[in-house]
Amino acid sequence: MLLGDKIVWITGASRGIGRATAIEAAKNGARVVLSARSERGLSETATQVRALTATEPEIIALDVSDPRAIKEACKQLLARLKRLDVLVNNAGVLKEALIGMIADAQVEEIMRTNAYSVIHMTQCAARLMMRQNSGAIVNVTSMLARTGGEGTLAYAASKAAIIGATKSAARELAPHGIRVNAVAPGVIKTDLIAHLPEARLQEYQCAIKMGRLGEPHEVAHVIVFLASDLASYVTGQVVGVDGGMCI
Numbered sequence: 389m390l391l392g393d394k395i396v397w398i399t400g401a402s403r404g405i406g407r408a409t410a411i412e413a414a415k416n417g418a419r420v421v422l423s424a425r426s427e428r429g430l431s432e433t434a435t436q437v438r439a440l441t442a443t444e445p446e447i448i449a450l451d452v453s454d455p456r457a458i459k460e461a462c463k464q465l466l467a468r469l470k471r472l473d474v475l476v477n478n479a480g481v482l483k484e485a486l487i488g489m490i491a492d493a494q495v496e497e498i499m500r501t502n503a504y505s506v507i508h509m510t511q512c513a514a515r516l517m518m519r520q521n522s523g524a525i526v527n528v529t530s531m532l533a534r535t536g537g538e539g540t541l542a543y544a545a546s547k548a549a550i551i552g553a554t555k556s557a558a559r560e561l562a563p564h565g566i567r568v569n570a571v572a573p574g575v576i577k578t579d580l581i582a583h584l585p586e587a588r589l590q591e592y593q594c595a596i597k598m599g600r601l602g603e604p605h606e607v608a609h610v611i612v613f614l615a616s617d618l619a620s621y622v623t624g625q626v627v628g629v630d631g632g633m634c635i
Contacts, residue, residue, distance in 0.1 A: 389417030390617070391413055391416040391417050391418035391612065392418075393417060394417070394473035394615075395419050395469050395472050395474070396413045396418040396419070396420050396421065396473065396476065397421040397474065397475050398410050398413070398420060398422060398478060399423045399450065399452055399478050399505070400423075400424055400478035400480060400528075401420075401422035401424050401429075401478070402422075402424035402425070402430050403426075403429050403433075403579055404579055404580065405478055405573065405576065405604045405607045406422075406433075406476075406479070407604070408603075408607065409476055409607075409608040409611050410422055411436060411605075411608070412605060412608040412611075412612050413476075413611075413615070414437045414440070414441040414443045416612055418474070419445075420443070420446070421445065421446040421465060421469070422434060422437075422446065422448070423448045423449065423450040423479075424449070425450070425451045427447075446465075446469065448464050448465060453497065458505070458508045458509060458512060459508075461512075471519075471520060472513055472516040473522070473523055474523065474524045474525070474526070474615040475513040475523075475526070476525075476526045476528070477505070477510070477550075479501065479502075480501060480502045480528065480546075480547075481497065481498060483497070483498060483542070485541075486538070490541060498546050499542070499545075502543070502550070503547075506549075507553060510525060510553065510568075514557070514561055514566065518564045521564055521565040522565040522566065523566040524566070524568075524614065524615045524616075525557065526569055526611050527550050527553070527569070528550075528571055528611075529547045529548075529551050529570045529571070529572045530547040531572050531573065531574045531628060531630045531633060531634050533572060534548075534634060535634060551572075551626055554568050554570040554624065554626065555624050562623055562624075567620075567622065567623040569614045569622060569624065569625045569627065570627070571607060571610050571614070571626075571627050572626050572628045572629065573602065574633045574634070575592045575602060575631075575633065576601065576603065576604055576607060576629075577601050577602065589601070596632060597631060598631035599631075602629065602631055606629060607629045610627055610629050
């Protein structure tokens with residue numbers, strides 16, 4: 389039980405990698421706190437967690453693009469559970485547009501949801517974890533933060549910002565016993581890529597050295613490892629989970 393008795397807070401937990409992480413964390417003994425905008429999605433995740441792990445998750449509905457909502461969610465978590473051992477910053481949006489077609493509102497939404505939220509959530513988690521002089525934060529970035537991609541200028545920029553935030557937070561929080569790492573998923577079978585045409589998915593698959601798309605639970609396994617004591621001497625790292633696409 390890699391996360392036995394740990395409180396693990398996961399954003400973007402209503403689907404995809406966030407849902408898979410909630411399930412894997414609970415399977416490994418964690419008490420999971422689920423956050424996302426979609427209350428329906430959170431309810432579905434909670435149902436799966438209960439069915440597969442016989443544990444009862446906490447639910448805190450949250451729009452991470454709103455700093456005031458994050459502060460309120462932190463107060464709720466502290467009042468309910470008194471502590472926080474692991475934060476998984478997974479919430480994010482992917483909206484594609486060619487450079488000449490990117491709207492200001494789109495850039496603002498992507499940055500507030502993907503990048504600014506990581507800063508605000510890390511501030512919240514650090515305050516709670518410093519009380520106990522221990523903790524782990526795992527941020528979900530993307531292979532696009534390293535490679536870029538056509539039509540993903542704003543998205544790739546937001547995910548690259550997460551890498552910088554991860555390394556800076558790791559430096560600052562290490563003396564307090566808090567580790568900060570990131571995972572960089574490649575092409576994973578989630579709702580974020582559901583809109584892509586089959587021809588494009590085939591193109592991606594051909595570029596992946598392992599010859600297939602990734603599954604959400606494969607990213608979740610790495611997140612659980614980084615959150616656990618097995619990674620007790622690992623901080624400031626970005627772990628690619630892309631099937632060799634970036635080799």
